[in-house]
Each structure stands twice: as C-alpha cells, then as structure tokens.
Amino acid sequence: MAKTIKDILIKNLHTKVNGSLWLESDNGRFFGPGPVELLERIAGTGSISTAAKEMGMSYKKAWGLINALNTQTNTPLVIPQAGGEKGGGSTITSEAIELIKYHRLLRKRFAAFLEKETVRLKH
C-alpha cells in the first residue's frame, strides 16, 4: 500500500499548511493584509502619516498603496485631511470599512481551509 503523507513526513515537527492570499485584477495585485492594515490604522489614528510610520513605511509608499486601491474601486477609500503630511483628521469611507470587513471574513475562510489541510496531514 502506498504511504500516506503522514507516513512520509517526520512526526512532531508541527508541520502545517500555510499560505497567503490577495486580490488581483488587470491592474495588478492590490489587496492583501498590508493595505488592509493601513486602512485600519488610518481609521484608528486619523492620519495617513502616523499610520504609515506605525507600519514602518514611508508616507509616499502609503499613498502608493492607497492609490493602487483607488484604481480598483468606484469611490475613494480614504478622505485625506487638507494640510497633507501633518494634517491629521484623515478618514476612511464606508466603502473602505466594508472592504475591511470583507477581508476579515475572507481571512477567516482561508484560515479554515488551512486548518482543514493541516488536519489532513495527520491522517
């Protein structure tokens, strides 16, 4: 009888199936944990600049992510406060909030998939 994956892999190494997930379109890859975290932090801090700093990325990089998102959506996701880098008071739109919710559910379903595959390794 052919060996199963369980017989082949060394036990007790806590082997698991893991992965990453993103959305992509004709415009390229645009939506994954990074952009979502950025939106959440903008909502939390009211500042694109502070959100970027918290994530160790430049203000320019943050705007690059936001612009990449905006090319995919019918309405803007971030409403920047006039005053630019030091302005504060930036907010995210209800569409951005829906995207964050969607992403949370997507990650949950992916986690369930990975868990099921990891259990399968042991049988």
Next chain:
Amino acid sequence: MAKTIKDILIKNLHTKVNGSLWLESDNGRFFGPGPVELLERIAGTGSISTAAKEMGMSYKKAWGLINALNTQTNTPLVIPQAGGEKGGGSTITSEAIELIKYHRLLRKRFAAFLEKETVRLKH
C-alpha cells in the same frame, strides 16, 4: 443597505482572489511549487544538474532545496547517481512520488477555494 464587495470594486477588471500555499514546520518553510517542480524534473531528466538548469537555479541551490526536504521526511526523496554533477541517473523515491501526488491534490483543492472566492466577488 451596506454596499457589497461587488458594488465597491470596479467591474470588468477581472478581479480575482489569488494566493500561494506551502508546508512549514519547526524547521521552516519547505514545500511549495518550486521544490515539487524540482523533484518532477529530476524524475524526468534523471539528473539533478539538468533539472536545476531547466529551472534556472544553481546545482547548489537545488541541493539546498533537496536537503531542506530531506530534513522533513523519514526517508530520502532523491537518490543521487554516484558521479555527482555530471553523473545522470539520479532518481526520486516512491515517497517523493507520493509527495508530488499529494501536492497536486492540495493545489486542486486550493484552486477550488480560490475559484469559489472569486465567484463570491461577483455576488
């Protein structure tokens, strides 16, 4: 009523959910499309060196991948031909063949997950 993801994303950009998948253990990440392709090409060419070349990687890098795999399995996956780099006649074990089969099925299940999520974007 809150907008759905379908209302938020611009239509006709062929947006889809995509991702990558791997196995990892206490020894790190060790199993994904790259190592599997290497095993398949070793089986096909009988040569670690040729397989590596076909994939644009060095002989050393190929052995690194094989060794990483071997630290996770109860038995070796590749039986190298004595003679080293120019030897030829290298083979993969039945355990490696089972791993390749497992990987194919895993990818199929992942593709089904991604397809389901992509369909969900449109509803």
